[in-house]
Amino acid sequence: MANTPQSKKRARQNERRYAVNKARRSRIRTFLRKVEEAISSGDKEAAAAALRDAQPELMRGVTKGVLHKNTAARKMSRLSSRVKAISA
Template sequence: MANTPQAKKRIRRNDRRAVVNGNRVGRIRTFVKKVELALLAGDKAVAAEALAAAQPEMARGVAKGVLHKNTVARKFSRLSKRVAALG
């Protein structure tokens, strides 16, 4: 258990940041899911549009520090490949 005021404040801050970061990751997952659904439907135009919307969200997650840059690069690469293969 935290004893110092600094440690207590750090616990409060970490709890607040965990909520914000969780929301960020959830938002990114939603955008990626839209791409996945478009891929399953086989609609290349919608999939490409969803991918274009997901890319900045994923990059923002890297900038904010909630996702690793290589993870996002890998996911974006795989999604891009799947969208291109629809044609």
């Protein structure tokens, strides 16, 4: 339990930051899910459009510290290769 004023303040800040980061992660997952659904439906145009929408969200997650840079790059790479493979 937080006892000192500083530790109480840090606990409040952590709660606030946790809520913000949770919302950011949820938003990123939503964009990624839209890409996944478009890929599974087999619609290449929709999948490409969803991927274009998801890319800035992933990068924003990196700049905000929610995702690691390599994690976002890996997700983008794997999704783009799957979108590219739809037409084949």
